[in-house]
Amino acid sequence: MSEPTIPGTDTAAEPAHDPELLQLTTRAFDLARHGDTDTLAAYVDAGVPVNLTNDNGDSLLMLAAYHGHADAVTALLRRHADPDRANHKGQTPLAGAVFKGADAVIRALLDGGADPRRGTPSAVDTARMFGKDDLLKLFGL
Secondary structure (H helix, E strand, C coil): CCCEECCCCCCCCCECCCHHHHHHHHHHHHHHHHCCHHHHHHHHHCCCCCCCEECCCCEHHHHHHHCCCHHHHHHHHHCCCCCCCCCCCCCCHHHHHHHHCCHHHHHHHHHCCCCCCCECCEHHHHHHHCCCHHHHHHCCC
């Protein structure tokens, strides 16, 4: 598990060292991974940054998308999560959802404004790689 960082602070690249803050952010990432939509939404509503990332650059949205939790993805997007925020490898939530074959997540991300051409590889590149012509059509290609 990667240590969380606190975006938007002067020490955004520094690991969070406060034990309570570390516990809170670890819990938020776990909620995203496990698709606990209601609790995750409550955390964000209570002040956890919706675009919180770990030291790999994976956001709450990325983790929810990659693990196939369309409801959590939708809840985060409604709270203004950045649908195109790439991790440190250049991967976006949409490309991850295409890789995993998570159709409901793909649709939720597109409905939330995700750009299939963003990221490295992009969702378009990933769909081409796996011969997913239906997704290429969905992406307008």
